[in-house]
Amino acid sequence: MTDHDIRVLDESNVRTAHTLFRGALHSGPAPDDKWELVKDSYDPGRAFGAFQGDEMVGTAQSWAIRLAVPGGAELAGAAVSRVGVRADWTRRGVLSALMRRQFQAYREAGEVVSTLRASEAVIYGRFGYGVASRGRQLKLDRRRVSVSPSAGTGGRIRLVDQDTALTLAPELYTRIGLTRPGMTTRWPTWWEMNLRREMRDENAQTAVHRGADGDDGYAVYSVKSGMSEPHGTSVLSVLDVVAGSPEVWAELWRYLLRVDLVDQVVAELRPLDEPVEWLLADRRVLKVTDVEDETWLRLVDLPAALAGRSYREAEPVVLEVRDRYLPDNEGAYRITPDGAERTSAPADLGLDVDLLAATYLGDVSFTELAHAGRIDVLDGAALPRADALFGTAVRPWAGTYF
Numbered sequence: 001m002t003d004h005d006i007r008v009l010d011e012s013n014v015r016t017a018h019t020l021f022r023g024a025l026h027s028g029p030a031p032d033d034k035w036e037l038v039k040d041s042y043d044p045g046r047a048f049g050a051f052q053g054d055e056m057v058g059t060a061q062s063w064a065i066r067l068a069v070p071g072g073a074e075l076a077g078a079a080v081s082r083v084g085v086r087a088d089w090t091r092r093g094v095l096s097a098l099m100r101r102q103f104q105a106y107r108e109a110g111e112v113v114s115t116l117r118a119s120e121a122v123i124y125g126r127f128g129y130g131v132a133s134r135g136r137q138l139k140l141d142r143r144r145v146s147v148s149p150s151a152g153t154g155g156r157i158r159l160v161d162q163d164t165a166l167t168l169a170p171e172l173y174t175r176i177g178l179t180r181p182g183m184t185t186r187w188p189t190w191w192e193m194n195l196r197r198e199m200r201d202e203n204a205q206t207a208v209h210r211g212a213d214g215d216d217g218y219a220v221y222s223v224k225s226g227m228s229e230p231h232g233t234s235v236l237s238v239l240d241v242v243a244g245s246p247e248v249w250a251e252l253w254r255y256l257l258r259v260d261l262v263d264q265v266v267a268e269l270r271p272l273d274e275p276v277e278w279l280l281a282d283r284r285v286l287k288v289t290d291v292e293d294e295t296w297l298r299l300v301d302l303p304a305a306l307a308g309r310s311y312r313e314a315e316p317v318v319l320e321v322r323d324r325y326l327p328d329n330e331g332a333y334r335i336t337p338d339g340a341e342r343t344s345a346p347a348d349l350g351l352d353v354d355l356l357a358a359t360y361l362g363d364v365s366f367t368e369l370a371h372a373g374r375i376d377v378l379d380g381a382a383l384p385r386a387d388a389l390f391g392t393a394v395r396p397w398a399g400t401y402f
């Protein structure tokens with residue numbers, strides 16, 4: 001018997017949940033004007049509260065998404081966010097109860113995976129979440145940038161105002177589609193909160209590329225000017241780059257690198273294999289200042305998740321999967337280029353579901369995990385086969401922060 005219970009939130013208590021979440025991150029309550037911007041981003045029926053009596057002591061919510069997986073299929077899933085437990089209630093199983101309730105809700109809704117961005121790396125592995133994509137943090141000394149020559153696209157880049165951006169950017173994002181494993185659809189309020197950056201006291205600009213057949217890419221950025229301080233540094237932050245082709249991608253980056261009165265260009269959580277340095281005459285001008293985890297992925301309905309992605313050509317492997325939180329996922333799965341299914345055959349490799357999630361989009365290989373002693377290797381010859389089956393041509397990356 002626990003001393004708290006989990007309930008679905010409604011309009012009457014969702015602001016309390018938001019205040020609780022902000023408090024867990026050491027921020028005060030959102031003032032009325034900011035709450036007006038945020039409130040619609042709580043999707044009905046998707047926010048939970050942990051209660052002792054009438055008092056809320058913890059909360060977690062999510063948005064419905066689709067996640068692109070290797071092979072191009074898109075799986076129904078949940079993007080989990082605003083997880084917080086009141087400081088006087090931590091380490092009493094409140095988050096564990098919220099997670100269990102979320103998994104149950106996702107299964108009832110037919111959602112196969114869930115994903116989140118973690119405040120700390122030690123929280124979510126126990127619940128079966130693994131790091132399935134990572135991103136690079138880039139810093140460029142703008143004054144030293146010299147972009148290598150290019151034939152260009154023959155297109156043109158124009159700045160649009162926020163209202164136009166709020167129509168155009170979602171439309172382009174949808175039309176261009178989820179081009180990498182790990183990318184997700186974006187929900188309407190994501191756009192509001194990320195293009196209207198007033199909430200973060202930032203002024204976002206949207207530059208749209210128009211090619212021969214119409215608009216085919218855009219970049220969102222903001223500049224924090226250092227001009228008001230003596231020797232101040234003006235920093236351009238790249239917030240979003242969406243392009244329908246490599247040529248448009250290159251043209252958008254060329255634009256970002258030549259905005260005037262900028263000393264530094266920075267970008268966070270960019271794809272590990274995004275070739276920005278190859279646009280530069282001097283590659284050393286780009287510094288990779290960090291590599292951070294991006295997608296934390298939970299394979300909620302494991303048989304459906306394994307069957308949902310494609311596999312490359314290689315001899316089959318049998319994986320024995322352990323899953324403490326969702327034990328009906330446990331068991332042996334045979335993976336072949338034709339798909340994945342449960343089997344009674346003996347296992348080649350054994351691993352926890354969070355580590356399987358780490359391999360699922362292609363971020364880490366089975367060989368790397370075995371090298372670190374993280375998986376059971378029952379047949380060493382299975383490692384290169386598993387790596388080949390799960391391998392992907394491009395690195396996984398989501399590009400949507402929430």
Ligand SMILES: CC(C)(COP(=O)(O)OP(=O)(O)OC[C@H]1O[C@@H](n2cnc3c(N)ncnc32)[C@H](O)[C@@H]1OP(=O)(O)O)[C@@H](O)C(=O)NCCC(=O)NCCS
Pocket residue numbers: 024025058082083084085086089090091092093094095096097117118119120122123126
């Ligand atoms: C992270 C947080 C939600 C955890 O909530 P909680 O109710 O204390 O978690 P639980 O009691 O269910 O913990 C379950 C297990 O995870 C461990 N754990 C939870 N949070 C942890 C943390 N931050 N660091 C290390 N271990 C943690 C617990 O020790 C417990 O371990 P056990 O099963 O071996 O006993 C809470 O500490 C919090 O609100 N933190 C600040 C806000 C935040 O970081 N939110 C996450 C945003 S992504």
